Amino acid sequence: xxxxxxxxxxxxxxxxxxxxxxxxxxxxxxxxxxxxxxxxxxxxxxxxxxxxxxxxxxxx
Amino acid sequence: xxxxxxxxxxxxxxxxxxxxxxxxxxxxxxxxxxxxxxxxxxxxxxxxxxxxxxxxxxxxxxxxxxxxxxxxxxxxxxxxxxxxxxxxxxxxxxxxxxxxxxxxxxxxxxxxxxxxxxxxxxxxxxxxxxxxxxxxxxxxxxxxxxxxxxxxxxxxxxxxxxxxxxxxxxxxxxxxxxxxxxxxxxxxxxxxxxxxxxxxxxxxxxxxxxxxxxxxxxxxxxxxxxxxxxxxxxxxxxxxxxxxxxxxxxxxxxxxxxxxxxxxxxxxxxxxxxxxxxxxxxxxxxxxxxxxxxxxxxxxxxxxxxxxxxxxxxxxxxxxxxxxxxxxxxxxxxxxxxxxxxxxxxxxxxxxxxxxxxxxxxxxxxxxxxxxxxxxxxxxxxxxxxxxxxxxxxxxxxxxxxxxxxxxxxxxxxxxxxxxxxxxxxxxxxxxxxxxxxxxxxxxxxxxxxxxxxxxxxxxxxxxxxxxxxxxxxxxxxxxxxxxxxxxxxxxxxxxxxxxxxxxxxxxxxxxxxxxxxxxxxxxxxxxxxxxxxxxxxxxxxxxxxxxxxxxxxxxxxx
Numbered sequence: 001x002x003x004x005x006x007x008x009x010x011x012x013x014x015x016x017x018x019x020x021x022x023x024x025x026x027x028x029x030x031x032x033x034x035x036x037x038x039x040x041x042x043x044x045x046x047x048x049x050x051x052x053x054x055x056x057x058x059x060x
Numbered sequence: 061x062x063x064x065x066x067x068x069x070x071x072x073x074x075x076x077x078x079x080x081x082x083x084x085x086x087x088x089x090x091x092x093x094x095x096x097x098x099x100x101x102x103x104x105x106x107x108x109x110x111x112x113x114x115x116x117x118x119x120x121x122x123x124x125x126x127x128x129x130x131x132x133x134x135x136x137x138x139x140x141x142x143x144x145x146x147x148x149x150x151x152x153x154x155x156x157x158x159x160x161x162x163x164x165x166x167x168x169x170x171x172x173x174x175x176x177x178x179x180x181x182x183x184x185x186x187x188x189x190x191x192x193x194x195x196x197x198x199x200x201x202x203x204x205x206x207x208x209x210x211x212x213x214x215x216x217x218x219x220x221x222x223x224x225x226x227x228x229x230x231x232x233x234x235x236x237x238x239x240x241x242x243x244x245x246x247x248x249x250x251x252x253x254x255x256x257x258x259x260x261x262x263x264x265x266x267x268x269x270x271x272x273x274x275x276x277x278x279x280x281x282x283x284x285x286x287x288x289x290x291x292x293x294x295x296x297x298x299x300x301x302x303x304x305x306x307x308x309x310x311x312x313x314x315x316x317x318x319x320x321x322x323x324x325x326x327x328x329x330x331x332x333x334x335x336x337x338x339x340x341x342x343x344x345x346x347x348x349x350x351x352x353x354x355x356x357x358x359x360x361x362x363x364x365x366x367x368x369x370x371x372x373x374x375x376x377x378x379x380x381x382x383x384x385x386x387x388x389x390x391x392x393x394x395x396x397x398x399x400x401x402x403x404x405x406x407x408x409x410x411x412x413x414x415x416x417x418x419x420x421x422x423x424x425x426x427x428x429x430x431x432x433x434x435x436x437x438x439x440x441x442x443x444x445x446x447x448x449x450x451x452x453x454x455x456x457x458x459x460x461x462x463x464x465x466x467x468x469x470x471x472x473x474x475x476x477x478x479x480x481x482x483x484x485x486x487x488x489x490x491x492x493x494x495x496x497x498x499x500x501x502x503x504x505x506x507x508x509x510x511x512x513x514x515x516x517x518x519x520x521x522x523x524x525x526x527x528x529x530x531x532x533x534x535x536x537x538x539x540x541x542x543x544x545x546x547x548x549x550x551x552x553x554x555x556x557x558x559x560x561x562x563x564x565x566x567x568x569x570x571x572x573x574x575x576x577x578x579x580x581x582x583x584x585x586x587x588x589x590x591x592x593x594x595x596x597x598x599x600x601x602x603x604x605x606x607x608x609x610x611x612x613x614x615x616x617x618x619x
Contacts, residue, residue, distance in 0.1 A: 002580075006573060013569020016562045020339050021252040026554045029341070033561035040568040044363070048576070049502055052367050056503070058376035 001051035008043030012036045111156035117141060167238035170414030171274075173423075174237070174282050177410020180403045181285040185212050185292060187399030191462075192296040193608075194396060195387035195455060195508040199598025200300045201608030207295040207302070211311050215291040218315035219284050222264055225271075227320035228283060229260020231328045235536060236414030239275030246329055254338040256331035259324050282410065283327075286354050287319050289407075293358030296508035297366045298588075301373075301595050304603045306588045310365065313578050319357055322571055326353045332566060335559045336542040342556030344540040345563040346529070348426075349411035351470030351521025356567045359515020363504065364576040369588045371505030373595050382499050385507065390454050397458040401434050404465045408472040418536035422473065429472045430465065433484030437464015440488020448492075456492055459509045463491035466514055467521040474529035474546045483524045487517045519564050524548075526557030 015036035019029050053059075120141040123132075132138045144161045146153050189208035196204045230246025233239060245261045263271040266280060291311050298307070325332040326347050336344035347353050376382055387393060408430045409423040441460020445453040464484030468475075471483060494512035498504045504511065531547035533539075539546050547553040582588060594602035601607060 006576070009569050009573045009576075013565050013573070016558075016565045018252075020335075020562075024340070026341075026558055029558045030554065030561065033558055033565060036565045037561065037568060040565060040572075044568065044572060045502055049367055049504065052370065053503055056376070057370050057373065058378060058380070 001047060001054075005043045005046075005048030005051060008047055009040050012038070012040030012043055015039060110154075111159070112151075112154050114152045115155055115158065117153060163238070166414075166416045167236075167275075169416040170236045170238070170420070171278050173415040173420075174278050174410060174413050177406035178278075178282040178285050180406025181282075181289065181410065184285075184289060184400050184403030184407070187396040187403060188289075188292045188296070190392040190396030190399065191458070192299055192396075192508050192510075194389040194391070194393035195296070196299050197385065197598070198388040198609050198612060199600060199607075201388065201600065202604045202606055203304070203599035203608075204295070204299045205608065206604055207299070207304070207307055208292055210308070211292045211295055212288055214308055214311040215288045215315035216284055218312045219287050219320070220266060220280075221316065223287060223316045223320040224266070224280050224283060225261065225263035225268070225320075226259040226317070227287075227323040228279060228328045229262035229264075230257060230324070230330075231260065231279075234275065234279060234413060236412070236416075236418055236420060237275040237278055239273060240279055242270035242273055242276060243279075245269070246324075248331075254334075257324065257329050257334065258331070259321060260328055279413070282413070283323070286350055286407075287315055287323070289350075290319050290354045290358035290361075291315055293355065293510050293514045294362045294365055296510035297359075297362035297506045298369060299507045300599065301369055301589055302365070303586070303588060303590050306582050306586050309582050309586060310361075310579055310588075314357075314361055314575070318361065318571060318574050318578075319353075321574075322357055322567070323353050325566070326563070332559075332563055333540045335562060336540050336555075340555060341559035341562070342526075342553050343538075343542040343544075343546045343559070345559050346474065346525050346539065346546050346556070347470045347522060347563070348473035348525075349408045349469045351466060351468075351518045352563055352567055354518075355466045355469060355514040356518030356522065356564075357571050359511050359513070359518050360567060360572040361575040361579075362506070363511045363515055364572055365579050365588070366504050366506055366511065368576070368579050368583050371503065372507070373592060375505045376503060380503065382503070387455065387507075393455055394458055397461050400462060401465060404430050404434070404469075408469055411473065412535070419534045422533060422535075425477075426472045428477055429468055429475060429480035432477055432480045433464040433468030433472075433487070434461050435464070436481045436484035437461055437467065437488035437491075440464070440485045440490075441492055442488075444489050444492040455509075456495070459491050459495070459513050460488035462513045463487040463517040466517040467524060469518075470521040471525045471528055473535070474525055474533050474548075476530050476532070479524075479528035479530065483521070483528060487520055490520055491517055519567065522560050522563055522567070523557070526560035529553075529556060 013036065016033040019032040023029060122140040122142045123137040127137055144153060144157060146157050189205055192208055193201050193204045228243055231243050233241045243262050246257045247259050247261055248255045248257045262269045266272065291314050324330040326345055332345035334344055335341040374383060375385060405427055409426045412420040412423055414420040415423055438457055438461040441456045442452045445456050464487045467483050467487035468480055491512045494516040495509050498506055498511055525548060527548045527550055529546040529548035531545045531551050533545050537543060547556060549557045590599060590603065
């Protein structure tokens with residue numbers, strides 16, 4: 001799960017960066033930037049944090 | 061004995077008279093060659109002015125030696141043509157000398173401004189220390205204070221060794237500081253048909269490749285205290301359970317690698333700053349004083365560390381509900397907030413790197429924006445807490461002030477005062493919502509709210525540049541190599557918002573990712589968290605060897 005979370009974080013970062021090469025439209029870049037940020041947040045809070053919470057100290 | 065007194069008085073009187081004579085004689089010596097050359101022959105006015113020819117100065121009217129001997133209580137005689145440095149005393153004042161003096165005065169003003177601003181930012185360490193310590197429990201006071209104290213040394217050392225070189229080693233000449241030309245080597249890769257600056261390669265130990273330079277030293281000091289601000293954010297979020305050794309390693313890495321890399325991309329001529337020049341996205345990623353570079357980097361690293369080390373014992377019940385763990389001294393928390401607000405006047409206005417030239421007079425506007433956003437940030441938090449919980453919570457009011465200041469840090473140089481007030485107000489509400497989210501939904505324990513104040517509002521500040529920049533600022537006619545003023549979406553440039561969002565994605569993807577991986581390795585090798593026994597006892601004795609409040613604790617036990 002942690003590896004998946006990290007992978008999502010990296011992918012989310014690369015989406016808007018690579019979009020610079022694929023399109024010159026500001027609207028498309030704006031949308032892809034928001035998508036990238038969303039993917040990164042899912043990676044951090046939805047996957048990585050959830051993996052940590054599975055073994056949280058207060059659950060023991 | 062009376063003879064001794066008489067003799068002493070006589071000697072003192074003689075010394076006084078001799079001194080007076082000496083002063084009089086010194087005053088009566090002919091003034092510098094500058095003044096003595098004023099009566100020299102005037103050059104032909106039709107001829108082109110020569111920089112090396114003596115100037116025909118007629119109207120300066122420097123004060124006479126007699127006037128100077130009387131003192132200058134009104135301050136009208138001090139600082140005249142006689143104080144202008146001349147390169148050749150025999151020749152006297154030349155046009156070149158006068159122009160050089162003007163240039164040096166400009167750089168001197170900017171040096172003093174930047175250094176004093178840097179000193180103010182350095183003093184913010186005291187504010188962070190008191191805010192974080194006050195929001196922690198008394199049994200961890202020494203440990204929390206020591207982390208804040210030592211973060212200065214660990215961070216400074218790492219930044220001196222390599223951090224500064226990685227961040228600013230390729231920035232090139234900084235006009236306001238009159239130099240820094242030795243910082244001229246950037247490692248870049250060619251991708252997507254463009255050059256992407258990754259890190260600088262000049263300035264290791266501040267001696268390599270000609271970087272033993274006055275301008276470089278000023279830039280180092282100012283950038284170093286910014287980096288230290290980022291590192292001290294992490295200590296708040298990880299307080300009350302962070303092993304001191306792990307803290308030291310983590311801080312060193314942040315100061316040496318993570319912070320400098322993102323700092324290079326934003327401020328050192330790296331790829332984010334070139335998004336405008338290379339891809340037509342506004343003026344590239346713009347972060348005037350560091351909502352992203354300083355606060356979001358620190359806040360996201362704090363999130364990574366907090367996730368890894370987990371919540372404090374007793375913070376969450378078995379059903380996942382959270383318990384409030386109030387700090388031990390709200391007074392020093394609020395005093396710390398004021399110290400931080402004071403230091404922020406160095407943080408934001410100081411980021412012009414000067415008070416003379418290249419639009420630096422905007423420091424007044426930047427200072428007012430800073431003040432306003434802090435004010436409305438505090439309002440936003442107070443109103444939110446009052447409406448939601450029925451009381452204006454003191455610690456959240458302080459966090460609202462800081463959130464407003466964090467949010468205005470990036471846009472402070474590009475927006476007007478109304479926008480600053482709006483940005484601060486949103487930040488004040490946002491910090492309350494964010495604290496509740498991390499506390500109750502994400503279940504990430506953050507004793508001081510550092511992730512929300514610095515991480516979330518740092519990101520909000522970065523985005524707000526892309527929305528509110530009004531296109532009125534003009535720092536030397538261009539920013540990040542793109543001519544014109546930084547303009548946000550609301551004033552007609554959607555490209556700027558895209559550049560800011562790419563910066564946010566980089567903060568979340570790169571900065572958080574690298575911080576998480578490194579701190580996870582530290583966790584595996586060294587261990588990030590103290591033992592449960594130490595945590596219950598309080599970290600002061602197990603980690604630091606002494607209690608922060610020995611008598612206070614003794615009294616508490618007796619009661």
